[in-house]
Amino acid sequence: MNYEEIKSLTGIPKKIYNELSKNKKVNTFLKMSNIMAVGRLGYNDHGKTHSKIVTNNAIKILKILYKKGIKPSFMKDCKGSFEDSLVITIMGAYLHDIGNAIHRDIHHLHSAYLSMNIIEEILKKYYDEEKAYQMTTEILHAIYSHSEGIMSLTIEAGVIAVADGTDMTKGRSRIPICKKCYDIHSVSAASVEKVIIKEGEEKPVKIEVILSNEAGIFQIQEVLGEKIKWSGIKDYISVYAKVEKEKPVFEEINF
Incomplete structure (x- = not known):
């Protein structure tokens, strides 16, 4: 960064x-x-x-x-x-x-x-x-x-x-990860490739999350979603996710 x-x-x-x-x-x-x-x-x-x-x-x-x-x-x-x-x-x-x-x-x-x-x-x-x-x-x-x-x-x-x-790219999860485990936490934490913050169209701030696979949705919901929920500025933030090399467009995630 x-x-x-x-x-x-x-x-x-x-x-x-x-x-x-x-x-x-x-x-x-x-x-x-x-x-x-x-x-x-x-x-x-x-x-x-x-x-x-x-x-x-x-x-x-x-x-x-x-x-x-x-x-x-x-x-x-x-x-x-x-x-x-x-x-x-x-x-x-x-x-x-x-x-x-x-x-x-x-x-x-x-x-x-x-x-x-x-x-x-x-x-x-x-x-x-x-x-x-x-x-x-x-x-x-x-x-x-x-x-x-x-x-x-x-x-x-x-x-x-x-x-x-937003600090949740792979290796930087906010959730504690069991290094010897292979579960939804560890797989999801390794799936977030990039987080992009930009001006939005429908809402002022648009956060785009690029994933290596769909397991990363769990990370978005459990980490970023919870922060947005309690932030008091939820109405100003939209979050979109895209699975790299699998889907051509970002899909909006609602919390």
């Missing part, structure tokens, strides 16, 4: 992203998240690469929604700018999984309290105190609500939840 959206960042969003990516505490938490999630529990990557993929895809989805006339929540409710919402999205996406360093169970809550001081420290360099605190709560909401079962209440949070679900 070339992280084109991250590379296109400028101004304060770029500075804040660079601070996050170089922050010793953040990098250590991400490293420990992989020791816990991958090494001890058998999940796939929940470390720095996952953070970058989710951040990149979240930026892309947010930009598409804004281009299509859907105003981010911080702009609408707090009179912020699109740049402010972009910063909220970047920080929430990058930090959403660091709580795995504590435990996979309720990791969304662990991520929120581990992130708070990091977020405040960085934001106070660029914003006045009140605005920094406002943005902190929005970021913490996005982190807390990225897990299934908790409804995202802002556009920014929903974007992060959906972006989290």
Whole structure:
């Protein structure tokens, strides 16, 4: 992945992203998240690469929604700018999984309290105190609500939840895989070849998933489908799947 959206960042969003990516505490938490999630529990990557993929895809989805006339929540409710919402999205996406360093169970809550001081420290360099605190709560909401079962209440949070679900190409499943098993989980996880995010026609955002075989539909439903269901932005997202070399067109998947 070339992280084109991250590379296109400028101004304060770029500075804040660079601070996050170089922050010793953040990098250590991400490293420990992989020791816990991958090494001890058998999940796939929940470390720095996952953070970058989710951040990149979240930026892309947010930009598409804004281009299509859907105003981010911080702009609408707090009179912020699109740049402010972009910063909220970047920080929430990058930090959403660091709580795995504590435990996979309720990791969304662990991520929120581990992130708070990091977020405040960085934001106070660029914003006045009140605005920094406002943005902190929005970021913490996005982190807390990225897990299934908790409804995202802002556009920014929903974007992060959906972006989290898009990191599911083969070798990167969000579902724990038994390496010695040959079941629907393992077959499906190995079937997702590519995920493409683009502007849609009927709905603002179109996600295309290219599969090597139809077993990948299970992965789409269980991973991306659940994220979309709880994102609060379900009405803005369409998902299409195509089995590579078997079917010439994408077929829409309804959740």
